[in-house]
Amino acid sequence: MLGTAPLFAQGTRWASVSVGDDHVCALDEQGRAYCFGNNHSAQLGARTPERCGIIDESGGRSCYPTPSEQTLLRAAGDKRFTAVSVGRYASCGVDDQQRAWCWGAPVGDPAAYRDACLRGRACSFSAVPLLPARRVASIGMQPGCAVDTAGTAFCFGQGFRTGGPPLKPWPGTPVAQVDGWRQGETLCAVGQDGRAWCQGDAVFGVLGTGTRDSASAGQPVYGSTRFSRLAVLANWVCGLDVEGAAFCWGSAGYGDVARDPAPRAQFEVCERWMTRTWCNTRPAPVEGGLRFATLAAMPRGSMPMLYEMVGITPEGEAYVWTGRREPRPWHPEHRWRSTAAGDWGQCGVTVEGELHCWGRDPHEEVQGRISHPDAASEPIGS
DSSP, X not given: OOOOOTTOOGGGOEEEEEEOSSXXXXXXXXXXXXXXXXXXXXXXXXXXXXXXXXXXXXXXXXXXXXXXXXXXXXXXXXXXXXXXXXXSSEEEEEETTSOEEXXXXXXXXXXXXXXXXXXXXXXXXXXXXXXXXXXXXXXXXTTTEEEETTSOEEEOOSOOTTOOOOOEEOOSSOEEEEEEETTTTEEEEEETTXXXXXXXXXXXXXXXXXXXXXXXXXXXXXXXXXXXXXXXXXXXXXXXXXXXXXEEEEOOOOOBTTTOOSOOTTOEEEEETTEEEEEEEEEEEOTTOOOOSEEEEOOBOSTTOBOOEEEEOTTSOEEEEOTTOOOEESSTTSOEEEEEEOSSEEEXXXXXXXXXXXXXXSSSEEEEEEOOTTOTTSOTTO
């Protein structure tokens, strides 16, 4: 059972968090969504004052919603969710009736988005139904896919200012989870039987098939391992097997062969775009023999991006590893329930229900605990 921190009332504890390119949304234990960050595409799910540019030669000017003036805004009105996921310009949540809702830039049907945001493009400050005829088990805005309760995955992109591509089902066997990276360039799925598939451009072995062949449809990941979940980060994928052991494949950008030619056990050499780098074309174990309950891709920085994965043990201890697959403690001053990251930065929810973030919002650096809006006696960012 999760611990209860004495400073937190039940209604002011956090349950989960999702991090996007320039905004963050968190759920409290009552299912209420709160967001902060940029709002130019209504991705905060609440209205903020507009800011307008100078008048151009045609006599018009662009107006857009400003970033949140307070750290956290209540998103999606009075709706309550069991999960929330944010992407580049949009946010989505699943309610307790397993209905999916999205706000911000168009996701799914662009015609449903009636508001106007940056440069007059369609957006929605209120929650718009996604897949209204289906019960939804999960949504991931990084790959831009939803999985319904029957195990069918529908991929729609991340939500773009001009709308995304049409919905289409993932082919093949019933799906338990889908993850991917940047507009579906790499998509991987875990079947309900634990088998994993990947598809896309096979950059540095990221499909994990044991070959370097690209695939337009899902191909089985090499070996007989049964997975519980996967996390995709650019050209690198890690997964947990059904016992919680971690495996990775692809390349995490950990040095090219020309600069570091010493042979490495359990690594191969991949070549792409005139680059020869260390890689794995099939799953390779993470060192240390640790067992994890959850796994999250944790990009850090943007130019260049540092590839990290964070796994949380059943006891709440978090470990981070890069391409060398050597775990080290991640913020050991706390025990953790979940973690998330995006271009904005990294966040985590402790087992006591505290939200901590390390990154940058549009106004100032955020380096520490972010209090719930109802916890008036606790200063934000303390």
